[in-house]
Amino acid sequence: MSTLVAGVDTSTQSCKVVVRDAETGALRRFGSASHPDGTEVDPAAWWDALGAAVAAAGGLDDVAALAVGGQQHGMVALDADGDVVRPALLWNDTRSAQAARDLVRELGDGDEAVGAQAWADAIGSVPVASLTVTKLRWLRDAEPENAARVAAVALPHDWLTWRIAGYGPAGDPTAPLGPDLDALVTDASDASGTGYWDATRVASPDAAGSGREGYRLDLLELALGRTDVVLPRVVGPSSVAGVAHPGVAGADVEGGALLGPGAGDNAGAALGLGMTAGDVAVSIGTSGVVSAVVPERTADGSGLINGFSDATGRYLLLAVTLNASRVLDAARAVLGVDHAGLSRLALQAPPGADGLVLVPYLEGERMPNRPDATGTLHGVTLKTSTPAHLARAYVEGMLCGLADGLDALRALGVRVERVQLVGGGAQSEAVRQFAPQVLGLPVTVPEPGEYVADGAARQAAWVLAASRAGGEADPPGWGTASGTVSEADEVPAIRAQYAAVRDR
Numbered sequence: 277m278s279t280l281v282a283g284v285d286t287s288t289q290s291c292k293v294v295v296r297d298a299e300t301g302a303l304r305r306f307g308s309a310s311h312p313d314g315t316e317v318d319p320a321a322w323w324d325a326l327g328a329a330v331a332a333a334g335g336l337d338d339v340a341a342l343a344v345g346g347q348q349h350g351m352v353a354l355d356a357d358g359d360v361v362r363p364a365l366l367w368n369d370t371r372s373a374q375a376a377r378d379l380v381r382e383l384g385d386g387d388e389a390v391g392a393q394a395w396a397d398a399i400g401s402v403p404v405a406s407l408t409v410t411k412l413r414w415l416r417d418a419e420p421e422n423a424a425r426v427a428a429v430a431l432p433h434d435w436l437t438w439r440i441a442g443y444g445p446a447g448d449p450t451a452p453l454g455p456d457l458d459a460l461v462t463d464a465s466d467a468s469g470t471g472y473w474d475a476t477r478v479a480s481p482d483a484a485g486s487g488r489e490g491y492r493l494d495l496l497e498l499a500l501g502r503t504d505v506v507l508p509r510v511v512g513p514s515s516v517a518g519v520a521h522p523g524v525a526g527a528d529v530e531g532g533a534l535l536g537p538g539a540g541d542n543a544g545a546a547l548g549l550g551m552t553a554g555d556v557a558v559s560i561g562t563s564g565v566v567s568a569v570v571p572e573r574t575a576d577g578s579g580l581i582n583g584f585s586d587a588t589g590r591y592l593l594l595a596v597t598l599n600a601s602r603v604l605d606a607a608r609a610v611l612g613v614d615h616a617g618l619s620r621l622a623l624q625a626p627p628g629a630d631g632l633v634l635v636p637y638l639e640g641e642r643m644p645n646r647p648d649a650t651g652t653l654h655g656v657t658l659k660t661s662t663p664a665h666l667a668r669a670y671v672e673g674m675l676c677g678l679a680d681g682l683d684a685l686r687a688l689g690v691r692v693e694r695v696q697l698v699g700g701g702a703q704s705e706a707v708r709q710f711a712p713q714v715l716g717l718p719v720t721v722p723e724p725g726e727y728v729a730d731g732a733a734r735q736a737a738w739v740l741a742a743s744r745a746g747g748e749a750d751p752p753g754w755g756t757a758s759g760t761v762s763e764a765d766e767v768p769a770i771r772a773q774y775a776a777v778r779d780r
């Protein structure tokens with residue numbers, strides 16, 4: 277019988293579980309379950325969704341290893357009993373925008389530009405409302421009584437890994453090992469998105485150490501006002517991070533199911549897609565993400581590009597917008613159509629929608645940093661007042677935001693040879709057809725799949741192989757995803773008309 281591994285993606289909108297053959301990567305089972313709406317969520321909902329997704333995937337009793345990928349940056353603040361002090365603030369919650377401005381200014385001794393570069397040099401990114409560090413400052417300022425109770429700070433994937441290992445709130449029957457905060461573990465890719473972890477302080481991702489050398493406690497103190505909190509131990513990319521509680525996974529496997537360190541969702545997708553130099557992934561989920569794997573960490577003081585770590589010991593550059601698949605969802609709501617209907621309508625209008633342009637800041641924006649912005653529609657005329665024009669303008673506006681991210685990556689010297697389009701929004705035929713017109717190069721659409729969960733499963737197989745080999749192994753080959761290539765001539769007018777109104 278073949279050995280099985282599992283990967284989890286605890287993403288913004290749902291939890292997905294894949295079970296794959298550890299040797300070949302063949303998909304054996306899949307399950308998913310929804311998360312609640314909103315930008316603050318009780319993590320208990322993620323635990324419940326995991327249980328439902330695991331059940332839908334036929335259980336995990338037979339998997340030999342498991343890893344969790346997940347939405348980045350969410351602030352999971354725990355008290356000494358392992359309870360959350362308040363619902364988690366997610367990456368797309370913008371209430372900490374002022375806290376971000378304050379932190380930038382303070383590190384620059386009152387000078388914003390100096391502060392921005394100082395943060396980029398320190399952690400690879402300039403804080404915006406998405407990053408955990410700004411949420412901790414917000415907590416200190418807005419809810420001091422909750423801030424005073426914080427005994428540990430974790431991220432969504434760290435917290436779920438801790439729960440899978442059997443830890444959790446005191447007295448919770450699903451957490452037989454209790455609230456041991458020192459058992460929290462994470463990986464470099466997610467730690468690098470906190471705003472208080474510096475990858476360059478760690479000699480090598482696998483170097484033996486406490487797993488806490490990368491933390492910038494001075495920056496944690498700047499945010500929370502103190503440092504006496506537990507931060508998850510950062511575990512190397514192929515290292516064993518623990519063992520799953522048999523009630524969750526591995527009940528039928530000798531020694532139980534090994535736990536991988538997990539990863540931030542975009543690093544998970546990069547591993548799932550097998551990205552190498554020259555590859556750029558464009559993900560259209562709740563967030564719009566343009567990402568590339570590079571050998572060196574960057575320090576973009578403009579704040580457009582996050583210099584995070586990947587899940588293999590390299591670095592992952594990200595341009596992230598707050599407005600992606602939900603722009604399509606908003607268009608469907610306005611037009612009263614389903615996904616296929618929106619796509620059909622959009623394909624009926626000409627490129628550029630006769631000048632109808634949506635600047636899609638429906639939830640504020642992160643790249644560029646405009647947390648308080650709202651969306652605007654330009655070029656409304658009798659001619660453009662049709663459902664088809666509106667549908668096309670929404671799709672093009674969303675893609676123009678991502679094209680700006682691609683430009684920002686190129687400006688940092690990233691070579692772009694192949695663009696892979698993933699995430700829920702990549703299932704839209706209109707998105708697939710318009711993407712090359714807007715991005716200006718052919719777009720590969722891999723087979724529809726769950727690339728974050730796949731990356732987590734691949735990590736699990738890697739951890740398993742390394743543990744069997746006594747520590748050293750390469751990530752399993754598993755082949756690369758096949759896909760179709762969408763080609764079309766670039767239509768520069770689409771981005772030109774967008775650029776003309778974007779900054780008004």
Ligand SMILES: Nc1ncnc2c1ncn2[C@@H]1O[C@H](COP(=O)(O)OP(=O)(O)O)[C@@H](O)[C@H]1O
Nearest residue numbers: 287288289290561562601615699700701703704
């Ligand atoms: N056929 C489709 N066309 C366009 N968008 C789609 C389609 N199917 C699903 N989506 C959108 O994809 C999104 C979910 O994608 P996903 O990548 O799982 O998001 P997240 O990772 O943020 O949870 C939803 O907003 C959903 O409306």
Ligand SMILES: O=C(CO)[C@@H](O)[C@H](O)COP(=O)(O)O
Nearest residue numbers: 287288347348367561562563
């Ligand atoms: O904030 C980031 C990365 O910096 C987002 O990528 C989140 O990690 C959420 O992603 P999705 O759930 O939309 O895929």
